[in-house]
Amino acid sequence: MTEEPTLHQNEQPVIAVDGLLPPDVVDILIVGAGASGAVVAWRLAQAGFSVVCLEQGRWVDPALYPTRDRNWEILGRHEWNWDPNKRAAPVDYPVNDSESEITPLMFSAVGGSTIHWTAHAPRFHPSDFRVKTLDEVADDWPFTYDDLDPYYDLNDMMMGCAGISGDPAMPPRSPRPMPPLPLGEDGRHMAAAFERLGWHWWPSDNYVNSMPYGGREACNYCGPLGFGCTRKAKSSTDVNYWPEAIRLGAVLKTYSRVSEITVGNDGRATGAHYFDRAGNVHHQAARSVVMAGNGVGTPRLLLMSKSDAHPDGLINSTGLVGKNLMFHPYSITTGLIPGLSKTWKGPMGNILMSQEFYETDLRRDFVRGYAYQLNRGSGPLTTALGGAHEPVSWGAGHHEDFSERFGHNVILAGIGEDLPEEHNTVTLDERLTDSNGLPAPRINYRLCENSKRLLDHSVKSATQVLEEAGATRIMANPLLRSGGWHLMGTARMGEDPERSVVDGWCQAHDADNVFIVDGSVFVTAGAVNPTPTLQAIALRAADYIAHERDDLKG
């Protein structure tokens, strides 16, 4: 705090419009300009549809990200916090998470949460799409890994994937466009420990440039890419999909917060009401609406959109909108390894991954599984405040405790597969509102017994490998409360209209011109970061619209 932090906000007008003014009635209205909205805008603009996207946030100039500021660690805890309740910016909506064991994280801007993600880009396994058949839990998806494979590949090219083929934990797949990021001293050290135990590890797939790619620079390994990348080496949809989509004719309106999807007498969507930054209400008419607000924002808006045709909220005849919320529960086990000295050096995100415990093993006391992500240490303030653990002690033992941690800490994050349960919900809060007076979402979420056992196992195994690596002290957090990066399941897909909200093409059962393309449609969660999968699903849905829904084109 040696200097006053700068605000890092660029001034914008009441509504900022990128692209030519749209026709009065557009073909495709997208709600949300994050990971999946960008994908659909690009693909459908390319296919000749008129596209408008409404985004409640703003464009953020990468040159203004906190990592250029010497107070970046402080900004990351406040103005750039991953938790919207802690940022409390007017473009964010608050979330009542008092009844949730995990707090949801998100970012309102062009690019959405890809602005502040660490760009870890794994794929689901084939088994993730068949959990009912294989393990008799939850439900199967209405498509397979093989159906999604070409869209994963296309998305890897668009986002720019650094990684390498040959992983024995995954099916064979196409080469990535870039080699992996370097492992660093800590990565090599931990990889050797995994190998001595006979456990799997593989360098992470990351949407981070290991070489110049897509007109963007290579990573210079500065570290805290979770607070935005000033070099644009870390991929986010504001620097890849969106510029292309706008070039192809898509129109993006920022500071435009949708309050209701409007419908006609036939129950089909007709467009959306939205607020501009000054609080004026507008209507954008459209032939179809594509929801891309992710697992909390999308059900919130659907539940706010009540009408005679949809009295319980838009496309909610099953009552499933907002139910089956899944996070990925995380355990965090940190080892302090005296033999390492600069674990803060290199990208903060995932270095390598172990999928030794990913698939169901009937000898364990849980079904499905988890993966490990190896993460780096961080700067001095984050270290002192403990990260996922207790802060460094104050008083006489302070310096010894700090010295033991700083530069020596390696972090194993166990990311577990969550199972869908109807009592885990997103509903509308009766009192809390956003800056336009719209009801905030309320989260009710309890961790199930299977997840608890799975996380306990992940801590025990992490302890084993960290001891193998020479850790002299190990700190464990069996459930990271502030770890709700992944928001899934609240408008699930399926072929049965009585047990799902959308079909396998992301088209609503209750209204054939409403689509959902974000994490809401996930049937199950897998045990890896979901963004490549949700983007691949969005690409597949967009292809369906492009090829099968000519009726939506004016």
Next chain:
Amino acid sequence: MPTADRQLTSVDRVVLKRVMDLVIPPDGDFPGAGGLGLAEQLERSSQRYGRLRSGLLSVLDAMSLDIASRIEGGFAALDEERQIAALKTVETNLPAQFGEFVELVYGNYYTDSRVHERIGWVGRPPQPEGFDLEPWDPAVLENMRKREPFWRQVG
């Protein structure tokens, strides 16, 4: 709950400097958080973030109400052992506010360039310079490539 617009008194400032030195004491010949002269900066920075300001004022108010301090003529008059005991009482009774106060002290100490030099941290923003890492070496996968595929087949 103190009001966030309350200004610190001269007594508060004396207490603050001492408490900062108790939270992060001197390390050999290197001064503690109070001795480094960070109290004024901490007071300024607390005004930026209401939650942390509230923590600061709560802790200072609690110290002023501490029974032993009142009997002895103020916190500064206590010996170190009793000062630490008083601070631990505040930590026990007001854990959230105490945590916010500690965050303020750590935030000012661990963003100071003298501290960065002391702990061997590169005291600059991460960008634009970044860091060097050894290039990717495909040979590290030699053993893993020998493992048979173990992903679960789907019929």
